[in-house]
Amino acid sequence: MRGEGQVPFRAASFSPRHRPWSGAATLAVFLLAWQIGSSIGAIPDLFLPSPFAVARALWRHALSGDLWTNLLASLLRLAVGWTLGTVIGISVGIAVGMFTLLRSPALALVSALFPIPKIALVPLFIIWFGIGEGSKYATLAIGVFFPTVISTYSGLDNVQRNLVTMGQSFNLSDWSIVRKIMLPGALPSVLAGFRITISVAIILLVAAEMIGADSGIGAFILAAGNLYRTDDLIAGVVILSLLGLTLSALLTRIEQAAFAWR
Amino acid sequence: MADERTALATPLASDPGSTASSTRLKLEHVSHHFGTNSVLDDITLDIAPGEVVALVGPSGCGKSTLLNILGGLIRPSKGRVLMQGEARPDCLNPLTYVFQDFALLPWRTVEGNISLVLEDKIHDDIARCERIGEMLRLIGLQDFANAYPKQLSGGMRQRVGIARALAVRPACLFMDEPLSALDAQTRTLLLEELATLIARAAITTVYVTHNLNEALRLAHRIVLLSRRPGRIKTIIPIESSIDKRREGDANLVSAEKRLWSMIRDEASAADKELDDAR
Numbered sequence A: 001m002r003g004e005g006q007v008p009f010r011a012a013s014f015s016p017r018h019r020p021w022s023g024a025a026t027l028a029v030f031l032l033a034w035q036i037g038s039s040i041g042a043i044p045d046l047f048l049p050s051p052f053a054v055a056r057a058l059w060r061h062a063l064s065g066d067l068w069t070n071l072l073a074s075l076l077r078l079a080v081g082w083t084l085g086t087v088i089g090i091s092v093g094i095a096v097g098m099f100t101l102l103r104s105p106a107l108a109l110v111s112a113l114f115p116i117p118k119i120a121l122v123p124l125f126i127i128w129f130g131i132g133e134g135s136k137y138a139t140l141a142i143g144v145f146f147p148t149v150i151s152t153y154s155g156l157d158n159v160q161r162n163l164v165t166m167g168q169s170f171n172l173s174d175w176s177i178v179r180k181i182m183l184p185g186a187l188p189s190v191l192a193g194f195r196i197t198i199s200v201a202i203i204l205l206v207a208a209e210m211i212g213a214d215s216g217i218g219a220f221i222l223a224a225g226n227l228y229r230t231d232d233l234i235a236g237v238v239i240l241s242l243l244g245l246t247l248s249a250l251l252t253r254i255e256q257a258a259f260a261w262r
Numbered sequence B: 001m002a003d004e005r006t007a008l009a010t011p012l013a014s015d016p017g018s019t020a021s022s023t024r025l026k027l028e029h030v031s032h033h034f035g036t037n038s039v040l041d042d043i044t045l046d047i048a049p050g051e052v053v054a055l056v057g058p059s060g061c062g063k064s065t066l067l068n069i070l071g072g073l074i075r076p077s078k079g080r081v082l083m084q085g086e087a088r089p090d091c092l093n094p095l096t097y098v099f100q101d102f103a104l105l106p107w108r109t110v111e112g113n114i115s116l117v118l119e120d121k122i123h124d125d126i127a128r129c130e131r132i133g134e135m136l137r138l139i140g141l142q143d144f145a146n147a148y149p150k151q152l153s154g155g156m157r158q159r160v161g162i163a164r165a166l167a168v169r170p171a172c173l174f175m176d177e178p179l180s181a182l183d184a185q186t187r188t189l190l191l192e193e194l195a196t197l198i199a200r201a202a203i204t205t206v207y208v209t210h211n212l213n214e215a216l217r218l219a220h221r222i223v224l225l226s227r228r229p230g231r232i233k234t235i236i237p238i239e240s241s242i243d244k245r246r247e248g249d250a251n252l253v254s255a256e257k258r259l260w261s262m263i264r265d266e267a268s269a270a271d272k273e274l275d276d277a278r
């Protein structure tokens, strides 16, 4: 090494930061390019309707009210199915995480059943639970159940052992250790699981509504597709995308509030 | 373990106003092995009420294991631990630890971490708050009652660990290298505070350390363990009282000399064994 000069700063890479405005700008540029493509005729309307046409379709259905009835039906299924799968999944996850007796049997079942595509089972659920709401709730609940079990018990497994020993050394009751050490310690993993299960639930919701329903966003998209009303079809897809975005933003809020200590 | 600990009411001279612990700990022929790995070999030790014993010895000789056996966190392979004497009536957890890695719940504030160990026992909210406040004053963290562990320095975290341990009014205090995760300055400062606290509380204490200075500063007796499997190599009593010790004290200097010569012997014996093996 010879000569002199300022020491260069070399630790700049590998620390990506979040810039919300550039995310929004990307979406805006994407929409603009799409609209321009449609306007100059580069993208045929039947092939892919313009953003403007999609917005018009959304507006029309919002005014006529059928957008809201379909959205409400879907939201209700999503809420009931997801909650059902989450509550049962967390319970089973806790049992797997706590009790040696249940661990291996439950994990064997989870490993065997988790990879089955739930969509393939929808006709079966219709036979078991009826063509009505029951089969939809069951499809969502079962899809949500498995990832929830896994995120819950692996969260419990990763609770630091020294904290549990600390609790025991202070003679805390087992129930206190579960409630005040194990469950709060597993919460980050459980909430991370919610991110996955919400997407899973939306995908299964649409699938179930396409197979046997006359209301809901899935049924709306299917009907539009059958009539080659591509503007309606894309409008339905936009609603789903907005739904996912909203729920994920909501979850971020919850995480921020719950993990102020991090 | 519980059935092996008998609470004999020994007729100890105890004046009712004193906080002094009247709990005696007895290790009787305790041996321990993990699998085929023998860690402790026939340890017999009598720890008097209110006495501070420092456990020192080479790394891996079984100090932590012995401490966990003393407090009932590990069941010894052989031998037993006896606890004798009536604990104070307000004692909530007779055998209490201060951990090397603090073991604070990151999602609870300073206050919440102390509260954790009281909630099962003190159901009255006001009494519990008073106890927490008392502990925060004792360790000088009043201003940090609502801080989370990540907002505290290492020294402050260990203060919380100490406050949490003292909050349950323990009969015996077990500390496994409580200062070793701290920097040298914090360690020196906290050591002095700890010496004052221990001298005042007069709780039966076992203190594991690698640091001879800490042992010399805090202990009534220093127990030196041999290499694995740990046996008691020597026990060195230090006469001067804990709150009056000063650096350069003749008692401390002679104790330190003896310790060092024993440690040197141990090390050269180890070297010889290596040579013989070659």
Ligand SMILES: Nc1ncnc2c1ncn2[C@@H]1O[C@H](COP(=O)(O)OP(=O)(O)OP(=O)(O)O)[C@@H](O)[C@H]1O
Pocket: B034, B037, B039, B058, B059, B060, B061, B062, B063, B064, B065, B066, B210, B228
């Ligand atoms: N849970 C365990 N399972 C198996 N072996 C263990 C276990 N805990 C400790 N040991 C072994 O027992 C021996 C003594 O360990 P211990 O932690 O008591 O030593 P130590 O004197 O506290 O050491 P250090 O000064 O490094 O903390 C070591 O050889 C260690 O590998």
Ligand SMILES: [Mg+2]
Pocket: B063, B064, B065, B176
């Ligand atoms: Mg150790």
